[in-house]
Amino acid sequence: MIPFSAAESVSAKESCSGILALNPLGSYVHVHLVYHELHAKLITTTSISSSALFNSLLCCYSDCGRIDRTLLLFSSNSGSASRNVVSWTSVIAQLSRLKKPLMTLEVFSEMRRNGIWPNEYTVSAVLPACAESKVVRHGEQVHCLVWKCGFGSDLFVGSGLVDVYAKCGEMGSANKVFDEMSHKNLVTWNSMIVGCLRNKRFDFCIVLFKEVMRDESMSPDQVTVSSVLSACAHVGSAEFGRLVHGIIIKFGLISLDYVRNSLMDMYCKCGLLDYAASTFEISSDKDVVGWNVMIRGCSFSYHFEEAYSYFNAMKREGASPDESSYSSVLYACASLATLNPGLLIHGHIIKSGFSKYPFVASSLITMHSKCGSFINASRTFREIETQNVVCWTAMIAACQQHGHAEKVIELFDEMVGDGIKPDDITFICVISACSHTGRVEEGYKYYNSMIHEHGLSPRLEHYASMVDLLGRAGRLKEARKFILEMPIEPDSAVWGALLGACSNHGNIEMGKEAAARLSDMEPNDPGNYVLLSNMYARNGKLKEADQVRRLMGTKGVKKDPGCSWVDVRNSTYVFTAHDRSHPRTDEIYEMLQKIEELVKKKGYVAETRHAMNDSDAYKEQSLWVHSERLALAFSLLVLPCGAPIQIKKNLRTCGDCHTVMKLASEIFDREIIVRDVNRFHKFANGLCSCKDYW
């Protein structure tokens, strides 16, 4: 047996470090074996009495990425005097770096129970774990220790404390620590900027950034600029974003992936797709996040086809899509509402094995649902191994979208039975389903259970859904009372729901009140004027209706044109009202006339309440050039007999058109569905040649 003195061991350790330094990559296994031999010798010779030796060995295992070994070595020496503050700190820092906040805090308090006081390094190691735990109490306790030990002026400790308070949402405390720090460096400022970002204080984020720029002793780094760009994206300030772009170039940060991707994201979210694209073009090596920013970014500007082609370009250039890429491209496919591209992506996902990821799976469900295939959506849902809330909610939404209200409730109960906690969006779907099918009491029941059983506080969207629920059922007074008793300020969606209900149930007085509130909030929103005008028109007050329309004219408020589109083979054909741009327009109008005759024979009478000028004949005529009817005529003309017809719309379809579609479905004996897909979806007027996107 070789006698082993502490001094010899330390030098042995140093030679091991030498090996590690010589082989920075790839030889961890080898080094690890050397440490094992060393460790074995130590055990067989003597107890590890030197703390320097003990701590070195702890560090060695850490360097080899063997936290299991570190913990084993550490706990097997629990009685040893060599476990000093440095060894505790070493273990704490390792656990903290591995993002195991609860274990880190557990070891930290065990250290305190052992009567060991932390040093500055221990505190800076444990603070990220406090931040990660999101429990402010943990941070506060460490803060107390900082006071007791007098570490308050340490730069690392101070920056760590700012970070803890900011991540726990305590911006007041973060600000206080920040202000009281006598020395600050860029990391301190960055922690504060990042904190504001996380707490949605975007304006303050920009203010702090300006202060960093004014201070000549500091230069912004990639963290500073990425964070401030994210703030610009959130407030939609392209002007300041462009300024930051200049600063990035000036400080030579443009070559960094992080920075470029944040810049592109900012431009996308501010609607400047071209700027984003040209920044992306100059990247020599495009990483996966960059591609993802562009794929998602196109959808922000409703350029869904472009999003799809970015995805294809990404594959062509050999980059590997990740979960984020698939979720983003599926969002674009869902918005296109055309099944083909979505099916192709689904194929890629199955091949690459990504279908088991919940993010991807929920996007798949939504894509199938919005592209019209409820069966595909349910099949996808059932094939997921572990469904999370978002998957369940996506499926519940799919049932809602396809009019299966009973299934919504069935699924919701099943989900809760499976121990999955519903979130705020789940409840919006469930309440909407109740609303559309007149289940007022059930809707109320779910609303109350959301608050009392599931501990969620209602947001504006929930209030709007509840007003819609009551309003649709004609319980207008209750709906109004509900609004007045809301604990938060109602928004336009809430008042809009009431106005819509007043219009449907002919309560002009209450409708006027809602409209007045709406015009205070959104004086330039065309939808509100249309709602009000329609309310007057359908309740026989044509003069007032006309006045509202005139007011729109004088104020220069314009309604977006409605359009409908159908997919035939690999092309999408778009129609607006009065559209005559298609080469087969004559045939389309002939077919339209034929439909009109046939539905009239079946007892159709035009509902002319909405239109308000001139004679009934004129009003009826204007109904017959609605875009969905043109799309219907076109589909009957070009699709094979018996093939189902799916018409998509960007705006809400009127009741009269629904009647026509229902009758036509009986007459022609085929499935005819009109779906309101995406009210933001804008196509160019007339025929849309859909290029070679799919």
Added chain:
DNA sequence: ATAGGGTTAG
């Protein structure tokens, strides 16, 4: 020590 992209609704 601090940092970029994503899922579900209307």
